Amino acid sequence: MASIAQLQKQFIEYTTTLYSEGYLNDQFKQLQKLQDESDPNFLVGLVSVFLEDSEKLIKILETAFKQKTVDYEQVSLHVHRFKGGSSSIGAQRVTSVCVSFMNYCKEKNLDGCLWCLQQANHECILVRNKFEVLFRLEQQILKAGGSIPMME
């Protein structure tokens, strides 16, 4: 069983890579600061909400692209929503894909859009995994009686 210090170190290292690899950005840090004792599950709850919502959006988009005639206006709105949510939570890579996605929508570039949709889905899966690992580490630290180190 790893010691608290070890767990904490692991946590820090992992978090650092998440930021350096662009999975998360400063916005997430801000959100982390919001969490306090009164609501220790805030972040976990928030991330779940985000992931759920993302899944929904992706499904809606898939359906939209399956239509005979793609309604780019609608698609745009959904992607816009997707972009807003991901940027609010700090899921940077997802947001980047959304930005490209928006551009393709404007151009009504079906291939580009489909590719972005695929990328968005992919990035969501990736970030979900990252979050899972992160939260698990946190849980381990807490269980061991330690506190989660604050990333600067």
Add this chain to the structure above:
Amino acid sequence: MNLGGGQVVNKQSMMPSSSCASWKSTAGGGSSGGGGGDGGVPDQFPAGLRVLVVDDDPTCLKILEKMLRNCNYEVTKCNRAEVALTHLRENKNGFDVVISDVHMPDMDGFKLLEHIGIEMDLPVIMMSADDSKSVVMKGVTHGACDYLIKPVRIEALRNIWQHVVRKRKHEWKDFEPSASADEQKPPEEPDYSSSANEGHNWKNTKRRKEEDDEAEERDDSSSLKKPRVVWSVELHQQFVAAVNQLGIDKAVPKKILELMNVPGLTRENVASHLQKYRLYLRRLSGSQHPGGMNTGFMGSPEAGYGSISSLNGLDLQALAASGQLGQLPPQSLATLQAAALGRSNNSKSPISVPVIDQRNIFSFENPKRYTEVQSQHLPNSSNSKPMNLLPGIPTNMEPKQFVSLHQSGQHSFGSMNNQVLIQMGGQNQIQSQTQSQGQGQGQVQVSTNPHHGLRQPVLSSEMLTRGGVVDLATTVYNPVVSQASSLVDFSMNHKTDSSGNSYPLGGSLGISNITSTSSTLQGDVNLDTKVSRRGIVPSYDIFNDLNQNGYRDWGLQDVGGLTFDQSPVLLQHNRPSGQEIGGQNRNLTSNKVIFSPGVETGAHRNGSNIGQPRNSYVGENPLRVKAESLNDGSSHNTLYPDHYSQDDLLTAILKQQQQQEGVGQPENEFGFDGYALDNLPV
């Protein structure tokens, strides 16, 4: 809380409702307020602010809720616009502010905004990941109080209470138009104001200005004395940068506010400032021709200026006393300037711009007045550069400029604007405006004047020494003051340069330079007077004035001579500006028209928009500031066409001087806190 579908209306109470209620009642001057103590509100405020958040994105909704709760606000979430509207209707006074997303499936955010505005008249903040200008503009046109870009940060949410306060203030104003709001301001208001303004000089300035500019204020804001924003040079610079970025046609207060990103600055502040600025620009463009602008300030044609030298630094008060100021508007400016300068204007046009350069400063004032002067004096006229007295105008202070100012008197202001504007763009622009900068000095721009080194600073220094104050009021124009030389260069100086007047301000606008220059200027006569007066044209002031009074021309006017003074003057009065002035002067060197540093103090403007000239924009963004002042600028000597009568100007000038180190009041003239032309005993 439910994030998911359906209507979610969660009320999370952070604070006992009473606190909100009480706040409401106090603020609303009678709003029902649910009870709760009314006394405690100020202390608690903005805690307990009741916010309704509407967004179909559950992630954002949750984040916003958390953030707002962290700010100690009472949050109610809603993911459907219709539901939100229902909720609002059912609880008429249940909320203080609404934050809504733009893109929502069931109802367009703007529609919701309209509904709320009509039915409940609550402040609404729009929010979106879309930051395109068009959307933001839509928000503005639909009446949104603010526009936040996602991802929203908690800092952005902390200040939303200002919108509530603002709205209430406006409401009060409406409710009690007759009751002088000034005194009447709901007792709580000051509390709010204080809390709101903590950290801003508003209050200070405001208080001061309020007293000073009561009259003006009344004009502006009938009953309520809103906290005045002091458009410091920096602030003005930011403003101008934002406007330029957006394009003057497309610059809308909301967007400008966003770009400026100044906490505590309200859209209204920006709007009024913009209005002034626009006027200034208009004036600038109007008076492109040489001398147009400058003349404005120069104020009284020679008559006054003869004494200008004496004015410099001397007695603004004297001027005021002499009643010259009385003439102010076209003359008043000159007078004021003169007063600032040293008040030589005793004769009717205090401003008599003996120095053609000075004219630049004053160019705002009537062109006519200046013309006289010009012909006469402007020894510098050699330069024939239009005096860019006007703040906007790059005051090369050359005599020519001065002359030109004269001619376009009115324009000067306007031109000043141009210049000012130009400055923004690139300081030298003004020069171009100034017409023939030729010498480069005159230009207020300071930067543009290559030679300005001398001139401008000289002016400023002169100005400073002279009357110290003078410029402040009049100097609005001080474009170049900083740098010492460059500032004053307003055309007026061009002579100075030669004569050595060149305002040596150089470097430290501070008064020290001025002194030296002043002496030199004196020699020039023209310069002297001009310089002193103009020296500092608080560019910034201009706007202040504008803001306060609705565009005073002062900015421009002073520019001419005052510019330099401004700096010194400004320095003095504005204490803060003082430093700024110095800094401003420095700016000058950097080829920026430095509007009187005083301007920076920001505080000043609003308060004392004395008559106008105060605003010698010393440097800093002389252009910018001037632009504002220029707006009113109408080059005719009324720097402040609207509000400041000559008396005001004089007062302001005097005040500047006094403030400064004896010169009138520091800043506030044009926005300088200290200066209040108004104070000038006219």
